[in-house]
Amino acid sequence: MNKNQYLKKTFELAAECRYFELNVFKNVEKKIIKFPVYLSAGQEFISASLSTICKQKKVVPELFPQHRCHSIYISFGGDKKKLVNELLGKNDGCTYGMGGSASIHSKEIKMFGHDGLMGTQGPIGVGSCFVSKKPTIIFLGDASAEEDYVLASLGWASFKKLPILFIVEDNNLSILTEKKTRRHWEMHDVAKGFKMKSYNIDDNPLNFLKISDRFFKEPILVNVNTNRLFWHAGAGIDSPKTFDRYKLILKKNEKSYKKIDDQKKRMIDILWKKQLEKQ
Amino acid sequence: MEKTVRETIKEIVFKHLKKKKYKAYGQCLSAVGWVGGTLPELYEKDGMVELSMADVAGGGIVVGAALAGDRPIYVIRYQGFNWFNCPIILNYACKSKEIWKIPCPIFIRGIAMEGGIGPVAGSSHHSLYHRMPGVKIASPMTPKEYKKVYQQFMKDDSVYYVSEHRGSYGNKEEIKDINKKNPDVTFFSISITRFEAIKAAKILRKEKINVNFHNILWLKPFNIKQSWIKSVNNSKISFIFDDDYRDGIASTLAHKLMSKSQKKVIPYGLKDKSAGFSKDRDNLPPSAADIMRLVKKFLKK
Numbered sequence: 001m002n003k004n005q006y007l008k009k010t011f012e013l014a015a016e017c018r019y020f021e022l023n024v025f026k027n028v029e030k031k032i033i034k035f036p037v038y039l040s041a042g043q044e045f046i047s048a049s050l051s052t053i054c055k056q057k058k059v060v061p062e063l064f065p066q067h068r069c070h071s072i073y074i075s076f077g078g079d080k081k082k083l084v085n086e087l088l089g090k091n092d093g094c095t096y097g098m099g100g101s102a103s104i105h106s107k108e109i110k111m112f113g114h115d116g117l118m119g120t121q122g123p124i125g126v127g128s129c130f131v132s133k134k135p136t137i138i139f140l141g142d143a144s145a146e147e148d149y150v151l152a153s154l155g156w157a158s159f160k161k162l163p164i165l166f167i168v169e170d171n172n173l174s175i176l177t178e179k180k181t182r183r184h185w186e187m188h189d190v191a192k193g194f195k196m197k198s199y200n201i202d203d204n205p206l207n208f209l210k211i212s213d214r215f216f217k218e219p220i221l222v223n224v225n226t227n228r229l230f231w232h233a234g235a236g237i238d239s240p241k242t243f244d245r246y247k248l249i250l251k252k253n254e255k256s257y258k259k260i261d262d263q264k265k266r267m268i269d270i271l272w273k274k275q276l277e278k279q
Numbered sequence: 280m281e282k283t284v285r286e287t288i289k290e291i292v293f294k295h296l297k298k299k300k301y302k303a304y305g306q307c308l309s310a311v312g313w314v315g316g317t318l319p320e321l322y323e324k325d326g327m328v329e330l331s332m333a334d335v336a337g338g339g340i341v342v343g344a345a346l347a348g349d350r351p352i353y354v355i356r357y358q359g360f361n362w363f364n365c366p367i368i369l370n371y372a373c374k375s376k377e378i379w380k381i382p383c384p385i386f387i388r389g390i391a392m393e394g395g396i397g398p399v400a401g402s403s404h405h406s407l408y409h410r411m412p413g414v415k416i417a418s419p420m421t422p423k424e425y426k427k428v429y430q431q432f433m434k435d436d437s438v439y440y441v442s443e444h445r446g447s448y449g450n451k452e453e454i455k456d457i458n459k460k461n462p463d464v465t466f467f468s469i470s471i472t473r474f475e476a477i478k479a480a481k482i483l484r485k486e487k488i489n490v491n492f493h494n495i496l497w498l499k500p501f502n503i504k505q506s507w508i509k510s511v512n513n514s515k516i517s518f519i520f521d522d523d524y525r526d527g528i529a530s531t532l533a534h535k536l537m538s539k540s541q542k543k544v545i546p547y548g549l550k551d552k553s554a555g556f557s558k559d560r561d562n563l564p565p566s567a568a569d570i571m572r573l574v575k576k577f578l579k580k
Contacts, residue, residue: 098378105379112346113379115371123336124371127343130328131302149367152333153340159331 001056003209009055010205011249011257013048015264017041017071018246020080021230023272024070024087024101028235032276033087037101040071042229043169045245047075049208050137050167059216061135061165063111064125066118066144067102068169068228078106080268084275119147122166126153129162135216136164142223143174145187157219158196166191166221171228176238191221198223203245285448287422288317288388291429295352296326304328304341305354314354314390315445334363342372345383350433358389358442359399361407372438373413382436386429391470391522392445393563398553401562403470405442406527409499416498416528418442418470421453424496442498444471444522454494458506462491464574465510465517467536467544469495469529472520472564479570488574495519498528503539511540516577521548522564547573 001009021041027033040047048071054061065072073083079094086093086104095104095113105113112128114121118141125138140150145168157164168187172179191198197214198221201207207224214220227243230236250257282290295301296319308318308327321327330337341353355364365387372383393401408414415437419425425441432439454473457480464483468476473494480490491510495501511517517536521529529546536544547565554562565573 095379103378105381107381112381113375115367115374115378117366117370120339120342120367120371123339123367124343124346126336127340127345128347129343130340131344131347131349149333149336149339152331152336156331156333156336156340 009052010048013075014044017044017074019265019268025235035100036233038068039230040068042227044071045203047072049205051075053212059135061137064121065139066114076109119144119150122150123153126157129164138166140168142170155194158194163216164219168223175232188223281451284450285316287425293319301350302326303352338364339367345385352386355389357400358391358404369411373411384436385438386432387440390443401554403522406523408440409528414438416440420447446471457492462514463489465491465514467493467519470522475567479567508540511542517544519546524549
C-alpha cells in the first residue's frame, strides 16, 4: 500500500465513523436513543489510521478501548448493524443490550468491553498481553491516562517489554476541564520516564504512518492531540470553532474524496434507516 | 501422613503452575517465608509472577491475564489490602461473563491474620466482595475443604474469593458439624472462628448446654440446608460467628437464616471499631471464652 492508498483507505474508514456518529447524534436529539452516548466524531482518524496500518502489517491486535469507542469498533471492522441495535437498546446488539454506548465489545474483532471505570483498560490490557504476548492496543483518554493504576501498568508493561501500543486520545478535556487545570506534565514524558519509547503527535494520518515501523515490537506510547467535536456525553456542540480534521482533509482533497464522502454518507444513512425501520 | 492446610495449598499451587501451566500473581511472593510457606519456591519462568507494588494495577493485570485464558491464582498477603486490590476484579472480572459473555475466572487467595497488626492488616475482609454479583466466596479451614474449593474452581468459570486464615495453616484435621435433635443453641461459624466456636461447643456440652455446630464453608452462594433451619427452630437461640466486622456477611447470613426460620440468629463478628496495635486496643474475633459468655448471657445461666 503506497502513501496515497493509505490516506484513501484511512479517509474511507473515517467517513464511515463520521456518518455513523452523525446518525447517533440525530437519534439522540430525537430521543430515539435514550441512554448516555459518547460520540467520537472529531477523533476518528486515530482509529482509522491505526486500523489501516494494522491491516497493512497483517496484524489483528487485541483492542482495549474505553467509553468513547464507536470509531474504534467501526474502524477495526465491527458489525455496524449490531452497533446500531446496541445503541437502540436491543438484545441482539453487539453487546446483547448490556453495553450501551460505553461498554460495547466484539469477539470477532478482539475488542474487549470497558467496565465504565476510567482507565481500567490500562492494567487489564497489560495483563492480557502479558499472557497472550499478542499485539495489543490500549486506548486511553488524556483524563483516564491520569489514573494511578494506568501509570503503574505503563511501568510494568515497559519492564516486561510487552508488544503494546498505548494510544492516548488527547482531546485536552475531561468533560470540560482542560488539561492545564489538572496537570503540568505530558503523557509522552511520563512514558519516557518509564523507559518507554513515546511520541507526541496530532491526528494527521501521516503521523501514524511515520512511526508505524516500531509498532508491536516493544511497548510504545503515542499521545495524539485531537479534538472532540461534540459534548462529552450526548448530542451537543461545545464550540463551533473546534478544529475538524475530517472537514480539512475533505476540503484539501475534494476532487478525489468527495465521492467517497457521499458514498459513505449514503451507505451509513441507509444502514440506520433500515435498522430503525425494524424497530 | 496427613497434610496440613499449608502443605495442601502449596501442593495445589505447585500443580497449578507446573502441571496445568497456569500462573500465580502477587507482591513479594518469592521472598523469605514464601507467604507463610504456602508457595512453592518457583519463579516467573515457572509461572510465579511478581507484580509491582501497585495494588490497584496488580488486580487489573490479573483480570487481563484471566481474560487471555490463564486461570490465575492471585495472592493477597493481607485481606485488608483488598481495599486497593479488588476494585478492578469486582467491577470487571465479576461482571465479564454477564455483560460480555467472556468468563474471567480468578482464584483469589485473601490471607487473614490478626493480633497486634492494626486496622488494615488484621482480620478477614471477605464482606468487601460479598455484595457484587458474579463472585463465589469460600473460607476453607481444613485440607479437604481447600481441595474441594480449588477443584470446584477448576470446573467453574467464576471469580472465587478464598478467604484464608493463617491460623488454619497448621491444621490437619477436618471439622465436623454437630447436629443433635434437641439443641439449646446453634452455632454457625465462619473462618478462624470455627476453631474457637467448636471448642466452646464442647465445653458447653460438659456444662449441660447442648450446642449444634455448623461449619460455613461457602459464604456465597449461601445455600441453606434444611437441617440448619431445623436446628435453628429447635434452639432457644442461634449465633453466627465471623472474623470480619459484624456489619458485613455475618449480618446478611443471619438475616437469610432468620427469613427461613422462625427464630433469632445473632451475628457476632468483629466489633464496630478500628483495631489498634496494643493488646487493649485490638479488635479480635470471638474466643471460646467470649462465645461461652455470650451463650450464657442469652440463656440467662
